[in-house]
Amino acid sequence: MTTIIEEKQTRNSTGFLIKQRAFLKLYLITELEKGRPYGYNLWEDLYEKFKPFGYKPGHSEIYRALHELEDDEGIIKREIIKKEGSKRKEVIIYRIVDPDKAKAYKELVKVDMDRSMHIIRKALEDNYA
Amino acid sequence: MTTIIEEKQTRNSTGFLIKQRAFLKLYLITELEKGRPYGYNLWEDLYEKFKPFGYKPGHSEIYRALHELEDDEGIIKREIIKKEGSKRKEVIIYRIVDPDKAKAYKELVKVDMDRSMHIIRKALEDNYA
DNA sequence: AGATGAACAGCATGTTCATTT
């Protein structure tokens, strides 16, 4: 009798620039460290913040990032809040439930950020004399 | 009678970081402006150059970039050379056939590079006090 | 319109295979 095991084929990174998802997660953690905004709010802020730079993230990416921070990383936790003054009665806010993990994640991403910075800077030097 | 027209659905960029392909094309143009290296050679150089940074591009990406520079952009042209001292008798080198287009392309990419730089720099400031 | 989410679709690119010298 033969058992066939499907090898789950993961994919490696070549170490180019940081992925958008991780980039956004980083910002989301930092924002959640400050206050208790909800998804749409976080999206608006990031959208406006980077619009002058030419970067306009879609709202879905922010929600996906939030879901991953909760489900995969276990860093944040959702909470349903009845909000006055909001167009919607219920709004989902997140709070950081594992500050250590949050800090560790940020440090992890910092490696990516630094590498990205160095790569871009070098390319600017090398190609635009 | 009804005619159904399939709408070719293109995809926009949200303006996040520069794509690897464009990044490599930029380097390839710059290298070709200097000498006349061939694909494998260009790959080795870029691989070694960025290895200390943690970025290890695959060889296929370099070939794809070269093909696009020829077929899509019309900036370079292939030439088959019989090379001595090489392990292979024939080697494919490229030369820039449209320097103006090359320059224009580099300027185009510069916008992406600058934006990427700003985005990364801002994120470092905002998230690592 | 504000707010959240999921499904769908395109595409960039990592991986592997093929070929020749």
Added chain:
DNA sequence: AAATGAACATGCTGTTCATCT
């Protein structure tokens, strides 16, 4: 192994649709 290329596979993410207030 040096050299080029294409085929195959997958993950990211842009777009759209659905739902609710």
